[in-house]
Each structure stands twice: as structure tokens, then as C-alpha cells.
Amino acid sequence: MTITHSIDDSYLMGFAAGLLPEPFDLLVATAVSLDDEARARLAGFEAMGGALMMESEVAPLRDDTFDAVMGRIMGTPPDDMIHSDIKTPRMDPTFPQPLREVVGGDLDEVRWRSAGMGVKQAILRMGESGSVRLLKIPAGKAMPDHGHKGTEITLVLRGAFHDGADRYGRGDVEVADPDVHHTPVAEAGEDCICLVVTDAPLEFQGLLPKIAQRFLQI
Amino acid sequence: MSVTPRDEAYWTAQMLAIASQRDRKAFEVLFRHYGPRVKAFLIRTGLTPVVAEDCMQDVMVTLWRKAHLYDPARATVATWLFTIARNRKIDLIRKTRRPEPEDLPWGPEPEPAQADVVALQEDTRRLAEAVAQLPPKQRELVERAFYGELTHSEIAAETGLPMGTIKSRIRLAIERLRYAMQSDGPTPHTRAQQK
Numbered sequence: 001m002t003i004t005h006s007i008d009d010s011y012l013m014g015f016a017a018g019l020l021p022e023p024f025d026l027l028v029a030t031a032v033s034l035d036d037e038a039r040a041r042l043a044g045f046e047a048m049g050g051a052l053m054m055e056s057e058v059a060p061l062r063d064d065t066f067d068a069v070m071g072r073i074m075g076t077p078p079d080d081m082i083h084s085d086i087k088t089p090r091m092d093p094t095f096p097q098p099l100r101e102v103v104g105g106d107l108d109e110v111r112w113r114s115a116g117m118g119v120k121q122a123i124l125r126m127g128e129s130g131s132v133r134l135l136k137i138p139a140g141k142a143m144p145d146h147g148h149k150g151t152e153i154t155l156v157l158r159g160a161f162h163d164g165a166d167r168y169g170r171g172d173v174e175v176a177d178p179d180v181h182h183t184p185v186a187e188a189g190e191d192c193i194c195l196v197v198t199d200a201p202l203e204f205q206g207l208l209p210k211i212a213q214r215f216l217q218i
Numbered sequence: 219m220s221v222t223p224r225d226e227a228y229w230t231a232q233m234l235a236i237a238s239q240r241d242r243k244a245f246e247v248l249f250r251h252y253g254p255r256v257k258a259f260l261i262r263t264g265l266t267p268v269v270a271e272d273c274m275q276d277v278m279v280t281l282w283r284k285a286h287l288y289d290p291a292r293a294t295v296a297t298w299l300f301t302i303a304r305n306r307k308i309d310l311i312r313k314t315r316r317p318e319p320e321d322l323p324w325g326p327e328p329e330p331a332q333a334d335v336v337a338l339q340e341d342t343r344r345l346a347e348a349v350a351q352l353p354p355k356q357r358e359l360v361e362r363a364f365y366g367e368l369t370h371s372e373i374a375a376e377t378g379l380p381m382g383t384i385k386s387r388i389r390l391a392i393e394r395l396r397y398a399m400q401s402d403g404p405t406p407h408t409r410a411q412q413k
Contacts, residue, residue, distance in 0.1 A: 018263070018304040019366045025308075026317045033320035042319070043292065044345075049304070050297030051346040052364055058254035059261055062271060066249055069278045070242075098317035 005172040007031045007038050009045075011153075016045035023130040024153065026102060027173075027197040031155050033096030034171035094158050099195065102132075107158075107193070110134055117144055130199040137161065137186040137194070150200025152176045154184070159192035161185055226339040229295040237285035249278055252295070256303045262365050265307065273310060277303045291334040294342045 007028065014020040015028040032039050062068075093100065094107040102124055103109055112120040118138045125132040130150065137143055139159065153175050160169040161184040168174055168184075176182050178200075186192035232248050235241035256277050260270035280302050288298055308316045352360065 013364070016304075017364045017366060018308050022312060029317040029319045039319060043297075046293070046301055047297045047342050047345055048349065048360075049364060050294060050300040051342070051349045052361060053255055053259040053300045053303075054296045054346065055350060056255070056262060057258050059258035059267065059270070061253050061257060061274075065253065065271070065275065066246060069249065069275050069282075072275070072279055073282050097320035101317065 002169075003035045003037065003171045005166065005168055005174060006035055007155075007173045008175065009041060012038060012042045013045045016042060016049050021129040021199045022127075023125060023132045023197045024199065026098060026125075026132055027153055027155055027195055029098040030096050030157075030195055031171065031173055033098060094193070099157075103134075112136060117141070119143065130197060132195070132197050135194045135196050137184070137192045139186055139191050140188040142183055142185045150178055150198050152196065152198045155195045155197075157193045157195060159190040160187040161192045161194075162187060226294055226343060227336075230290045230335065230339070233285055233288050233290070233295055236282060237288065245282060248281065248295070252299050253278060255296075256299055259300070260303060260307055263307065264366070269310075273303070273306055276306050280306070291338060294339060297342065 011020065011024065011028050012032075015025065015032075020028065028042075032042055095103060100106055103122075110122045112122050112134075115121040115135075118141055120136040122134045123131065124134065134157075135143075135154075137159075143161075153173060154168070156168050156170050156172050158170060160167055160172075162168070163174060163182050163184045166174075167187075174182075174184070184192075229248065229251070232241075232244040235244040236248070253274055257267075257270050257274040260273050261267055265273060277299060281299065284302075288295075293301070305316055305318070349357065349360070
């Protein structure tokens with residue numbers, strides 16, 4: 001698998017520092033799971049975080065701290081040592097693990113709803129800090145042209161779409177700033193499934209120009 | 219064999235002693251070394267000292283319990299603890315577990331190649347040095363961006379610099395770090411991280 005539009009350093013650094021808006025964390029974790037080069041860059045930023053942590057000043061600990069921690073270790077059952085962190089997915093899942101955990105399974109667990117014009121969506125999370133949803137664009141069809149408040153990031157999970165001269169396939173990431181109007185068109189042959197995240201709360205205002213927004217709840 | 223306490227290999231050995239033998243002495247040594255720095259980091263990112271102390275304790279309990287999951291070919295002890303502290307802090311604030319990338323599948327050999335471990339330790343040492351040697355202005359920007367003290371637009375407001383300049387400054391600092399890490403030797407550092 002070749003990633004041609006890898007996730008940008010600024011998101012990896014934000015993820016490493018723990019400073020991204022909540023919805024973006026899922027997108028970054030999912031994108032990194034599909035992109036070894038991005039994983040290496042993320043590891044670099046995390047190493048930078050470790051270096052900064054070791055370079056900065058030290059904070060005195062409470063006198064009884066070590067005993068308190070030993071007490072906790074000895075006093076409570078080590079439950080998280082028993083259940084393994086490694087889950088065995090079925091062969092070739094479409095969704096990497098962080099996304100499977102949010103969906104509650106792989107692609108076949110998604111409860112799609114019509115978003116109009118053949119497009120389907122499943123909203124995974126919606127709140128003050130933005131929204132997370134899955135989109136399914138039928139093969140060969142265009143996403144309705146839409147504007148959005150805030151930054152919108154799209155990660156392709158299956159199939160591919162074209163936006164202008166660029167092709168985005170599985171693992172590719174497209175970032176659209178608020179002022180960008182873009183019209184992704186799904187490639188012929190296979191429905192295109194994407195994870196889409198915005199960092200702005202959803203807004204419903206106006207009428208006709210906002211119809212697509214209303215359908216898609218962007 | 220003599221070890222200086224500053225040696226990364228020394229801290230890695232303590233981790234492995236906890237993982238394989240539940241070594242309490244090794245745990246205390248790590249605790250006294252990393253605990254105050256983890257706590258300082260948590261305070262720096264906005265926790266009160268009391269909450270930071272609790273959070274640091276959680277991190278240390280996790281260190282003890284998950285020591286067997288630590289892979290010295292992919293992270294130094296400092297980096298590993300940094301990610302645990304960061305995640306714990308976010309979980310406390312959000313009350314939900316933060317998603318992490320899918321773990322890489324275990325290879326056929328359970329033991330990481332010693333050469334990879336050494337290469338990563340060497341790269342990380344060079345990175346720490348490079349961070350320390352950044353020109354003050356760049357270093358401060360990286361630090362403040364990393365600790366979340368300033369957003370990009372706040373940095374712009376504070377320094378009177380346009381956003382584009384800030385981004386390229388941070389990028390320049392990052393490139394300088396990359397360059398510093400590559401110019402010292404032919405170590406394939408991305409290979410060690412990608413494994």
C-alpha cells in the first residue's frame with residue numbers, strides 16, 4: 001500500500017503533545033495505523049516529548065509517594081495484566097483497531113443512514129469540539145460541494161476519490177481549511193468509505209445554500 | 219562492567235528487570251529518577267501539583283504493570299513514560315480512553331535485536347542534544363508549542379509575527395533537529411522506529 005497524501009507533521013506533533021481537539025485523535029490514530037512512515041514521524045515527535053520532559057525542571061515528590069505507589073501496586077489486583085492488549089481481528093479488517101473500538105466492530109457493524117444523493121453516513125461522535133463520522137460515497141459519484149466551518153480532515157479507508165488532479169486512496173489524508181470548497185468524486189468500481197472529522201461544532205443556519213450541510217450535518 | 223546512571227542502557231536494564239523479575243529495587247530507582255520529571259511535565263501542561271502527583275502515581279503503577287509491554291527497540295524509557303503520562307492526563311480530563319494507533323504485530327522473534335535497541339538509544343541521545351542546542355528562540359517555540367502554552371495564533375499575537383512565519387519557524391526547528399540527527403552518522407533511525 002502506497003500512501004501519497006500522508007498526514008501532516010502538525011497533526012502528528014499535536015497528537016504526540018496531546019493537544020489535538022478530541023475528534024482529531026481518532027483520525028490520527030487511525031491514519032497512523034495505516035501508514036508506517038507517519039508512525040515513524042510520530043515516534044520522532046514522541047521522542048522529542050520525552051527529551052523535553054527529561055530536560056525540564058523536576059518537581060519534588062511527596063515524602064510518602066513511593067510507599068503509596070507500592071501500596072497501590074500490592075493492594076489491588078493487577079487486572080490489566082490479565083486481559084491482553086492485543087486483540088485478534090478477523091483477516092484483513094477494513095478498519096484499524098482504534099476505529100473498530102469506536103464503531104464496535106468492523107465495516108459490517110456500521111449503521112449507515114442516508115445522507116441524500118446516494119451518500120450514506122454514520123455519525124460516530126458529535127460535540128463541542130467537533131464531529132467524527134463515516135461517509136460512504138457510491139462509486140463514480142461526487143460528494144455534493146460543501147463548505148464547512150473549521151478544518152475538515154478526510155481519511156480514506158476503502159476505495160478512492162479524486163479531488164481535482166489528486167487521487168486519494170486507502171490511508172491517504174485530505175485536509176480542507178474552512179475556506180476551501182472541494183468536490184471529491186469517488187472512483188468508479190468501488191464505493192469510497194472515509195473517516196471525516198471536523199473541529200468546529202455543527203451549525204444549521206440559512207436555508208437553500210445549507211441544504212447539503214443539513215443532509216450531511218457537516 | 220561499569221554503568222553510569224546517565225546511560226540509557228542502564229534505565230532500559232531496570233525496565234527489563236521489572237518486566238522479567240518484578241524487581242522492586244529497579245522500580246524504585248526508576249521511580250526516583252523519572253517520577254519528579256513526569257510530575258513536572260504534568261504541571262507544565264496545566265495540572266495542579268496535587269492532581270499532577272496523583273497522575274504521576276498512576277503512571278508509575280502503569281509502569282510496574284505494563285513493563286512487559288515495553289519495547290526498547292521502539293522507545294526509550296523517557297519516551298515511553300512521556301506517552302503514558304500524556305495519555306493518562308488526557309483520559310483524566312476527558313473521562314474516556316483516548317484512541318491510540320493499532321499496535322504493530324509481534325514479529326517472529328520476541329526479543330528485539332540488540333543493534334536496534336542501541337541505535338535507538340543513540341538516536342534519542344542525539345535528539346536530546348539537538349533539542350538542547352537549538353537557538354533559544356526556536357527552542358522556546360518548540361517547547362511552548364509542545365507544552366500547549368500557546369496556540370499558533372497566540373504565538374503570532376505575542377510575537378507580532380504572521381502565522382506563516384511561525385509555522386515555517388517551527389518547521390525549520392524540526393528540520394534542524396532531523397538534520398542534526400542524520401548528519402552525525404549513518405544510523406538508520408527511521409528503521410528502528412518503524413519496526
